[in-house]
Amino acid sequence: MxxxxxxxxxxxxxxxxxxxxxxSGTDDQDATVVDTGKEGAYLTKTLKAGSYRWEASREGFxxxxxxxxxxxxxxxxxxxxxxxDRAASIAGTILDEQGKPAAGVxxxxxxxxVPVVRHAFSDGAGAYTLRDLTPGGYRLGVQAPAGFSQPPAxxxxxxxxxxxxxxxxxxxxxxxxxxxxxxxxxxxxxxGTGPAATMPQGPVAGPTGxxxxxxxxxxxxxxxxxxxxxxxxxxxxxxxxxxxFSLLAKVSEAEAEQAITMFSVASMLLAGKGERQVGxxxxxxxxxxxxxxxxxxxxxxxxxxxxxxxxxxxxGELKALRDSLDRLGxxxxxxxxxxxxxxNLGRSTDVTGNVEFxxxxxxxxxxxxDPLLFLDLRKESTSPTSDKEKVAKAFDRLRELKDxxxxxxxxxxxxxxxxxxxxxxxxxxxxxxxxxxxxxxxxERLAEDDSDEKRPLAVLAALTGKGxxxxxxxxxxxxxxxxxxxxxxxxxYRSTKEQLENxxxxxxxxxxQAEQGTFLTAxxxxxxxxxxxxTATVWA
Numbered sequence: 001m002x003x004x005x006x007x008x009x010x011x012x013x014x015x016x017x018x019x020x021x022x023x024s025g026t027d028d029q030d031a032t033v034v035d036t037g038k039e040g041a042y043l044t045k046t047l048k049a050g051s052y053r054w055e056a057s058r059e060g061f062x063x064x065x066x067x068x069x070x071x072x073x074x075x076x077x078x079x080x081x082x083x084x085d086r087a088a089s090i091a092g093t094i095l096d097e098q099g100k101p102a103a104g105v106x107x108x109x110x111x112x113x114v115p116v117v118r119h120a121f122s123d124g125a126g127a128y129t130l131r132d133l134t135p136g137g138y139r140l141g142v143q144a145p146a147g148f149s150q151p152p153a154x155x156x157x158x159x160x161x162x163x164x165x166x167x168x169x170x171x172x173x174x175x176x177x178x179x180x181x182x183x184x185x186x187x188x189x190x191x192g193t194g195p196a197a198t199m200p201q202g203p204v205a206g207p208t209g210x211x212x213x214x215x216x217x218x219x220x221x222x223x224x225x226x227x228x229x230x231x232x233x234x235x236x237x238x239x240x241x242x243x244x245f246s247l248l249a250k251v252s253e254a255e256a257e258q259a260i261t262m263f264s265v266a267s268m269l270l271a272g273k274g275e276r277q278v279g280x281x282x283x284x285x286x287x288x289x290x291x292x293x294x295x296x297x298x299x300x301x302x303x304x305x306x307x308x309x310x311x312x313x314x315x316g317e318l319k320a321l322r323d324s325l326d327r328l329g330x331x332x333x334x335x336x337x338x339x340x341x342x343x344n345l346g347r348s349t350d351v352t353g354n355v356e357f358x359x360x361x362x363x364x365x366x367x368x369x370d371p372l373l374f375l376d377l378r379k380e381s382t383s384p385t386s387d388k389e390k391v392a393k394a395f396d397r398l399r400e401l402k403d404x405x406x407x408x409x410x411x412x413x414x415x416x417x418x419x420x421x422x423x424x425x426x427x428x429x430x431x432x433x434x435x436x437x438x439x440x441x442x443x444e445r446l447a448e449d450d451s452d453e454k455r456p457l458a459v460l461a462a463l464t465g466k467g468x469x470x471x472x473x474x475x476x477x478x479x480x481x482x483x484x485x486x487x488x489x490x491x492x493y494r495s496t497k498e499q500l501e502n503x504x505x506x507x508x509x510x511x512x513q514a515e516q517g518t519f520l521t522a523x524x525x526x527x528x529x530x531x532x533x534x535t536a537t538v539w540a
Contacts, residue, residue: 002071004044006079008036008056011160015040016084019058023068026051042079047071054080059396062087062134086161088133092168093126094142101126102171104499105145108237109138109156121499123506131503135160141237142169149174251413256490259342259416261424264483266339267538268431269332270346271475274464284332287434288463289325292441293318295463303462304446313444314437321437324430331423338423342415345478345538354415358539360408364485365535367401368528373521378509398508401521402492406500409493412486474537481527488524 008019017038024031025048036042048071055065061084068079090109094102105122109130118138122128130140141153148171158164272287278294285291295301296311296318339345343361344353367373372394380386380394438456445454452458457476461468496502496511513519 001046001048002077003046004042004052004068004071004077004079006042006081008040008042008082008084010061010084010086016058016061019056019061019082019084021054021056021082023047023052023054026053026067044079054082056082056084058084059392060087061085062132085134087131088135088158088160088162089129089131089164090133090138090140090156090158090167091127091129091163091165094122094128094169094171095126096148096171097173102145102148105171106143107140107169108143109133109140110237111136111138119501120504121502121507123504124510125506127506129504133158135162140167142171144171147174148172251410251493252416253413253490253494255416255418256409256412256493257416258418258420258424259412260483260486260490261428262335262338262416262420263343263486264479265424265427265431266335266343266345267475267479267482269335269427270339271472271479272431272434272460272464273332274466284325284329285464286325286332287431287438288460289318289321289434289437291463292437293322303441303459305441305444306446310441310444314440317433317437321430321434324426324433328426328430331427334423335427338420342412354411357408357411357415358535360404360411361482361485362535362539364401364404364408364489365528365532367397367404368485368521368524369532370397372397373401373512373525376519377513378515381505395505395508398512398521399503401524402496402503402508402511405489405492406496408486408489412490470537474534477531477534478538481531484527485524485531488520488527492520 004023006021008016008021010016015036015038017036017040019036019040019042020033021036021042021044022031022033023044032044032047034042034044050071052068052071053065054068055063057063064082064084066080066082071077094105094107096102101122101124103122103124103126105126105128107120107122107128107130109118111134118130118133120128120130130138135158137155137157139153139155142151144150151169151171154167154169156164156167269286274285274288274291276283276285276290276294278290283290292301292314295303296315333348333350336346336348337350340348340353341351342354343357344355372390375391375394377391377394377398380391435456438459442454442456442459445459457468457472460466461472464472466472492511496507499507512521
């Protein structure tokens with residue numbers, strides 16, 4: 001066990017504050033995130049021994065990453081001294097031969113001297129932006145969609161902080177002969193400081209090995225051969241960057257849906273679970289059904305109501321719910337176990353809890369309730385009077401929001417299971433009917449001047465003997481607003497699942513602030529601000 005101490009500096013050697021440094025264990029150790037202080041220094045929490053992968057990022061700087069092998073212990077050890085370059089970018093458009101924009105086309109930038117790859121997708125106007133680039137020479141290529149041939153790659157050199165624009169591509173139809181590969185230097189944008197790096201047209205040297213051959217790239221059965229004149233390196237990276245090899249592979253939406261239902265069902269069960277003595281047997285009660293049924297019969301009910309009238313009104317449904325609970329009682333343990341396994345909720349000790357879920361959920365709630373996301377970024381980004389720094393920070397928050405949404409849905413898919421479908425349906429039915437009974441009892445409660453006492457949740461608190469604000473409300477908040485937030489996360493995932501690696505501003509706007517309807521960010525905020533203060537209670 002040891003802490004990692006280090007510093008993040010710029011190329012001039014000055015400390016860089018507010019850098020997010022992440023250490024992730026390569027042997028299943030916990031991950032940790034720390035921000036640098038005013039002088040660029042950082043100190044992590046105590047970490048388990050082993051090897052770690054680190055990454056450092058801050059707006060305006062290119063990301064840096066590396067490895068820290070064999071962390072010893074105890075005490076504080078010196079971590080990497082991280083140097084960050086100002087981030088550069090390359091932008092342009094991808095059009096067809098008629099000048100029409102080509103949307104959703106992957107573009108890949110490969111560093112010519114070190115093994116660094118960056119990628120982006122063209123938006124609806126055919127525009128793309130490759131961000132977070134370190135200084136150096138890049139070879140750019142696009143992955144042509146069906147019906148088009150590969151256009152020639154282009155070589156571009158960027159300096160630290162430089163924004164190169166107008167690096168454009170034209171997609172030739174497959175029936176057309178591909179244009180010749182340019183032999184001179186590639187163009188740079190109007191902000192360039194010199195000619196682009198001219199890369200050789202013969203063999204291309206790998207970062208650490210011998211030159212690669214320029215003959216036809218090998219093909220696998222069913223794989224179309226590369227376009228004439230296409231670099232084997234471009235073919236390799238195009239295929240490597242395809243969805244088939246993405247680390248962000250699509251998830252099982254059906255299992256995620258089951259997990260979301262279980263989240264709300266389990267939260268309501270934890271809110272309303274109690275016990276009732278029935279004869280010589282101690283039975284589990286859920287949402288006060290047994291307390292109501294037997295309390296109305298033996299007049300032990302502690303809620304002031306007109307017992308005879310109320311019993312006549314709800315007797316038939318209460319009996320049916322009592323019988324359902326007798327049948328479902330064995331599933332209470334199952335639901336509690338799934339609550340722990342999938343979401344680390346409750347006190348079950350039968351399984352290992354998913355400790356990552358609470359962190360992701362809290363992060364989601366934090367970002368979704370950020371006032372920066374109240375901005376209409378489509379308008380603000382084009383307004384001459386807007387605060388550009390605030391707009392840039394808001395887009396960074398959208399990137400964080402997409403990242404946590406994808407990770408959260410991935411967790412739901414990983415831990416959720418179709419096997420809980422029956423349990424979900426039966427408990428959702430039981431709880432829905434029991435909540436209807438609570439509403440009737442609340443409306444019949446004798447409380448002339450205290451409207452709070454005529455709330456269904458106040459009735460539930462009285463039936464279970466639990467504290468409304470401390471034991472019931474936090475879990476009901478999770479079931480209602482938390483479940484809604486997870487539904488919205490899955491909705492967002494479905495809208496971006498074909499572009500999981502696209503963090504372009506236009507894509508983010510289309511995803512979270514679509515021009516039609518209520519913004520997804522606004523809908524998320526409505527639930528996030530309500531559930532925000534309850535997460536500390538349920539995951540204390």
